[in-house]
Amino acid sequence: AHSIDEVKALGPLLEKFRTTVGKKAYLAVSGGKFCPCEDAASALNWPKVVCKERRFKIFDLEVGAILGVSNSEVPVLQAVYSSMKGLIKIHNPSVVITLADADPNVKKALKMATETNPNGTALVLLPRASISKVLWMADLRSTALPNWNKMRVSVNIITQNRAQSLLRLLRSLSNAYYLGDEIPISFNMDSKVDEETIRVVTTFDWPHGPKTLRRRIIQGGLIRAVSESWYPASDDDFGLLLEDDIEVSPYYYLWIKYALLAYHYDPQISFPELSSISLYTPKIVEVVKERPKWxxxxxxxxxxxxxxxxxxxxxxxxxxxxxxxxxxxYVYMNMRFTENAKANPVQIPKSRTNGWQASWKKFLIDMMYLRGYVTLYPNFPNQQSFSTNHMEPGAHIAAKDNVVKHDKTDFEVPLLKDDFRNFLPSQKLPPASKLPSLNLFNIPVSLKGLKAAGAKLGQDVLRCNNVSEIVAVDHQTGLPARCMRF
Structure with missing residues (x-):
């Protein structure tokens, strides 16, 4: 912290780290005329004696003393850099956290200092408004925290001619917390996009990252519109796919970030079955003919x-x-796509999905069933979720060949407006090993049991032992590589 105001802003997060079992956190202040140690202690309601103790709670960098009367920017940078470099070398922190609106020279010094640590220390620049929303940071393993800046989540919107719905989605996206992360956004429009929608996407201002517009020349339909809306550029590239009749909670990105850090970016956790993170909590069992409520x-x-x-x-x-x-x-659907759903070689026993027409999701369900993949779902009071579906007429809902009647009350859910951490078991995400798992029909089955069911069906693109093997792929290309024991 370079000012007392910054100390106060960081206070709640500092306190959460310090009161979390297994975590240590220290405050480094510039000292001198910028942020005197005693004043910082008072701002945190700590006794001033902490500034004199051998077992430091506060590191006073004494920048003012080093500078003397100079007001030049360069000495501030040099003083903070040299002091922080030494502290980082001694303490080897997972993260160094400061405010996104901190003095540019201080931020530059911290960036340089963290980059000197060969073990990897992440510099986290948090907007002030986000501090109280990321207290779950302290509940992440220290091994996951250095990966804070590694992921890149993009928002990919599929839209055509529902401009008012799109505006509602964009308002909800704009009102969300993004923790200062860069979030690219893309708009994917089919050839029959209307004028109003084009005006909306063209004039929409997105301050969180680059904006990309894509428009088809020839109408592609929903399968292509959705599945071709995003393709990963790296193994740290994650795609959020949203049709324009969706609306999101202000907390949706925090859920994504927390879950990715807890279950994907913690090197102590191996969770290859996890293939996606849902924002939405279903209210019905949609793959069963009767579609019972759930x-x-x-x-x-x-x-x-x-x-x-x-x-x-x-x-x-x-x-x-x-x-x-x-x-x-992508590879799986390319190998398995059929216009006629009944000609598809994968027929999951008792699943309504076998007859689904023109559905990209049907192919993803088949692949996940055959290979034992799962999605992480939220579960909060009254089925509050990070997204809701307004079920407006489109390529599926109210389509001529769709014989299923859709009741909006079976699909719309309330959006979470409060900090979701308070609802979680022990106010934090449970360990991966404690997450219950369900099969396609909402029946509890272990992850190994899910793989066994896929193997037993024996309808994947490679012939494998249908008791003990599933298809493994080259994850760089997505191409099926071999059969793998589970």
């Missing part, structure tokens, strides 16, 4: 009423897809 809070109450859970069903109403499995999906 309430995860009630279903999981013996474990914890609000535990997140794993489900074999991918979500098409707001979900982030992982790069490796998305490449795999």
């Amino acid at each position: 309430n995860p809070t009630e279903f999981f109450k013996q474990i914890h009423p609000h535990t997140p859970y794993l489900h074999q069903l991918p979500c098409s109403w707001g979900a982030v897809f992982f790069p490796k499995q998305w490449r795999e999906f």
Whole structure:
């Protein structure tokens, strides 16, 4: 912190780290005329004696003393850099956190200092408004924290002629917390896009990252519109796919970031089955003919009423897809696409998806079933979610060949408007090993059991032992490589 104001802003996060078992956190202040140690201690309601103790809570960099009377910017940078470089070398922190609006010279010095650590220390620049929203940072393993800046989540919107719906989605996206991360956004329009929609996407201002517009020359239809809206550029590139009748919670990105750091970027966790993170909590079992209502809070109450859970069903109403499995999906759909759903070689026993026409999701369901992949789902009171579907007429809903009647009340859910951390078991995401898992039909099955069911069906693109093997792929290309024991 370079000022007392910054000390106060960082206070809640500092306190959360310091009161979390297994975590240590220290405050480094510029000292001198910028941020005197005693004043910083007072701002945190700590006794001033902490500035004199051998076991430091506060590191006073004494920048003012080093500078003397000079007001030049260069000595500030040099003083902060040299002091922080030494502290980082001694303490080897996972992260160094400061405010996004801190003095540019201080930020530059911190960037230089963190880059000197060969073990990897992440510099995290948080907007002031986000501090109280990321207290879950302290609950992440120290091994996951250095990966804070590694992921790149892009927002990819599929739209055509629902300009007012699109505006509602864009308002909700604009009102979300992004923690200062760069979030690219793309608009994917089919050839029959209307004038009003074009005006909306052209004039929309997105301050969080680059904006890309794509428009087809020849009408592609929903399968192409969705599946071709995003393709990963690297293994750290994650795609959020949103149709324009979706609306998101202000907390949606925090859920994505927290879940990715907890379950994907922690080197102590191996979780290759996780292929996507849903923003939405389903209210019905959609793959069963009767489509019975379903309430995860009630279903999981013996474990914890609000535990997140794993489900074999991918979500098409707001979900982030992982790069490796998305490449795999591209290849799989290319090998398996048929205009006639009944000609598809994959027929999952008792699944309504077997007859789905013109659905990209049907192919993803098949692949996930055959290879034992799962999606992480939220589970909060009253099925509050990070996204909701307004079920407006489009390529699926109210389509001529869609014989299923859709009741909006079966699909619309309330959006989370409060900090979701308070609902989680022990106010944090449970360990990956504690997440309950469900098969396509909402029946509890272990991750190994899911793979066994896929192997037993034996309808994947390679012939494998249908007791003990599933298809493994080259994750760089998505191409099927071999059979793998599970």
